[in-house]
Amino acid sequence: MSGLLLHAQGLHKRFGAVVAAHDLQVLIRTSERISLIGSNGAGKTTFVNMITGYIPPDEGRIEFDGQDITGMNPRQITRLGVARSFQIPQLYPTLSVLENMLVAQTCHDNRLSLWRAASTAQSRERAETVLSRFNLLEQRHRLVAELPGGMRKLVDIALAMTGSPKLLLLDEPTSGVAAEEKFPMMDTVMQALDGQQLTALFVEHDMDIVSRYCDRVIAFYSGRIIADDLPAVALANADVRRYVTGERDPQEASHA
Amino acid sequence: MGPLFVRALLILLAGLGLGWWLPKWLQFMLTMAMANGLVSLGIVLLMRGGVVPFGQGLMAALGGYAVALVFMHWGWSDAVGLPLMGGLVAMLVTAPFAPLLARYRGIFFSMLTLALSMVGYGMLVKTESLGGSDGFNMGRVTFFGQALADHQVGFTLLAVTLGFVVVVGVLARLYFASTRGLVTRAIRDNELRVEYMGGSVSQTMAINFLLAAFLAGMGGALAVMALGHIDPNFSYWTSSGEYVFVAILAGSQSVVAVLLSAAVLEVVRSFSSLYFPTTWQFALGLFLLLVIRFLPQGLGSLWNRKKEQAP
Numbered sequence: 115m116s117g118l119l120l121h122a123q124g125l126h127k128r129f130g131a132v133v134a135a136h137d138l139q140v141l142i143r144t145s146e147r148i149s150l151i152g153s154n155g156a157g158k159t160t161f162v163n164m165i166t167g168y169i170p171p172d173e174g175r176i177e178f179d180g181q182d183i184t185g186m187n188p189r190q191i192t193r194l195g196v197a198r199s200f201q202i203p204q205l206y207p208t209l210s211v212l213e214n215m216l217v218a219q220t221c222h223d224n225r226l227s228l229w230r231a232a233s234t235a236q237s238r239e240r241a242e243t244v245l246s247r248f249n250l251l252e253q254r255h256r257l258v259a260e261l262p263g264g265m266r267k268l269v270d271i272a273l274a275m276t277g278s279p280k281l282l283l284l285d286e287p288t289s290g291v292a293a294e295e296k297f298p299m300m301d302t303v304m305q306a307l308d309g310q311q312l313t314a315l316f317v318e319h320d321m322d323i324v325s326r327y328c329d330r331v332i333a334f335y336s337g338r339i340i341a342d343d344l345p346a347v348a349l350a351n352a353d354v355r356r357y358v359t360g361e362r363d364p365q366e367a368s369h370a
Numbered sequence: 371m372g373p374l375f376v377r378a379l380l381i382l383l384a385g386l387g388l389g390w391w392l393p394k395w396l397q398f399m400l401t402m403a404m405a406n407g408l409v410s411l412g413i414v415l416l417m418r419g420g421v422v423p424f425g426q427g428l429m430a431a432l433g434g435y436a437v438a439l440v441f442m443h444w445g446w447s448d449a450v451g452l453p454l455m456g457g458l459v460a461m462l463v464t465a466p467f468a469p470l471l472a473r474y475r476g477i478f479f480s481m482l483t484l485a486l487s488m489v490g491y492g493m494l495v496k497t498e499s500l501g502g503s504d505g506f507n508m509g510r511v512t513f514f515g516q517a518l519a520d521h522q523v524g525f526t527l528l529a530v531t532l533g534f535v536v537v538v539g540v541l542a543r544l545y546f547a548s549t550r551g552l553v554t555r556a557i558r559d560n561e562l563r564v565e566y567m568g569g570s571v572s573q574t575m576a577i578n579f580l581l582a583a584f585l586a587g588m589g590g591a592l593a594v595m596a597l598g599h600i601d602p603n604f605s606y607w608t609s610s611g612e613y614v615f616v617a618i619l620a621g622s623q624s625v626v627a628v629l630l631s632a633a634v635l636e637v638v639r640s641f642s643s644l645y646f647p648t649t650w651q652f653a654l655g656l657f658l659l660l661v662i663r664f665l666p667q668g669l670g671s672l673w674n675r676k677k678e679q680a681p
Contacts, residue, residue, distance in 0.1 A: 166566070187565075188565050188566050189565050189566075189568050189569070189570065192566060192567060192568040193568050197566075198566065204560055204562060204563040204566070205559075205560065205563065206555070206556045206559035206560055206563070207559055207560075208555070208558075208559055209552075209555060209556065209559065213552060213555075214556075216549075216552060217552055217553055217556040217564070217567070217569075218567050220549040220552065220553055220569070221553065221564060221567035221568045221569030222567055222568050224568065225549050226549055226550045226553060226569065226570075226573075226574065227548055227549050227550055228544075228545055228548055228550055228577075229544055229545070229548055230548055230549050231544075231547050231548060231549075232547060232548060232549045232551065232552040233547070233552075273563070273567065276567075277567070277568070
């Protein structure tokens with residue numbers, strides 16, 4: 115069995131009266147492809163935000179690669195090898211795609227300097243290698259503001275991949291993408307991930323995407339984990355069908 | 371980097387050659403324009419990170435007071451050393467405030483810098499040992515130990531200022547293209563993502579603020595050397611506003627545009643005050659409105675746009 119990468123123990127988080135996380139226990143092993151599912155407000159993004167240091171848990175502990183990261187800020191956690199993309203792509207719209215990648219490289223390598231040029235043959239080559247994995251090489255000189263939504267999503271993920279992270283968190287990578295573009299886009303993302311020994315966590319609403327691209331599903335409801343299993347098993351779970359996918363149980367349907 | 375240094379050298383030589391033949395009043399005007407341009411270049415540096423300071427007048431005043439005091443009390447009069455010292459003093463005095471200011475954005479940053487500069491202005495006005503509201507005079511500088519005759523002063527100050535401007539211009543170009551320069555632009559667009567990538571936003575902004583303070587101090591020192599006088603009006607908010615005016619006129623894309631805009635301001639100011647002495651600010655405001663309407667990215671966008679259009 116692969117090694118343990120992330121261990122969240124007893125995570126609690128409340129926003130006023132709303133319970134966003136209640137006693138979350140999650141074990142994630144290296145190279146797993148895990149999908150976090152649940153309806154809006156179920157606690158998926160809160161879980162991701164706690165792992166990445168955007169919000170601290172009220173209680174509980176998060177270990178990443180054997181190190182306690184509870185309470186660390188996003189910058190510290192990123193340096194340890196946790197990267198994320200966002201539901202709404204967080205990019206630098208007035209910079210070109212290549213410049214976006216160069217910013218990611220600079221920040222990740224901690225090479226902030228007053229005189230070292232950002233764009234060198236070496237840094238461009240490295241950025242272009244990542245861009246080519248996402249089929250974005252031809253777009254490298256375009257301003258990000260000019261790109262269509264699907265491409266922005268890919269740039270967002272490419273930025274997260276720049277530092278060769280150990281754990282990649284993708285927050286709804288296909289949201290806002292046209293239905294016919296979802297599978298080609300996910301194929302591109304998965305091909306890019308396959309070259310890397312990294313663990314990926316997807317927040318996803320599309321169950322076709324979940325069952326096709328993930329090898330484990332964690333389902334959330336009202337801040338709690340209601341299923342954590344193989345996709346086929348988890349998606350057949352009665353609670354998941356009721357609270358997440360919105361399907362009615364066959365027995366209930368026959369009584370109706 | 372070769373072409374950049376060659377261009378800088380050519381500009382320096384052409385400027386020196388041209389400056390030699392200019393009348394004294396024009397030498398003085400260009401010296402003041404370049405000195406003010408250095409202060410505005412610091413503002414441009416901060417604008418690239420998405421903040422506009424309204425207190426650079428105080429930084430310029432710090433540099434000006436520092437060189438005038440050193441000249442008066444210690445007799446140090448070197449035209450090359452004094453501006454460097456002015457920049458250093460402005461940077462050191464503002465250093466304790468840099469971490470605080472680096473946490474603010476938008477109007478809060480602008481108002482905080484304005485507030486600090488007005489506190490400084492109030493202190494300068496009330497400090498009798500610094501001449502109070504009248505300020506005090508500074509004597510004639512020397513050039514590497516050589517006293518300057520009347521006919522040499524104007525050109526020497528122009529040459530020294532031009533030398534500093536060319537060196538600073540080259541360094542600014544290198545900085546704009548550096549990793550920190552690129553991250554500064556990224557911060558303007560999306561600082562949250564910079565933090566999520568492992569970059570330190572507050573550190574970058576604090577360093578930019580210190581660099582801008584150094585440039586303002588140096589510019590203030592050069593202006594005081596040319597004027598031979600320093601008073602608290604250097605730090606008044608209207609002075610800070612003029613530096614911002616130049617920075618907006620120039621846009622944040624070009625170092626040359628900053629210097630050109632500073633020269634435009636001096637020309638508009640000089641001729642407007644000659645022909646419309648009571649309403650010259652009106653002409654200045656009208657000019658800025660036209661620039662904002664037709665060149666919203668500043669004068670620098672004129673040649674940057676041409677570069678983009680080139681095949």
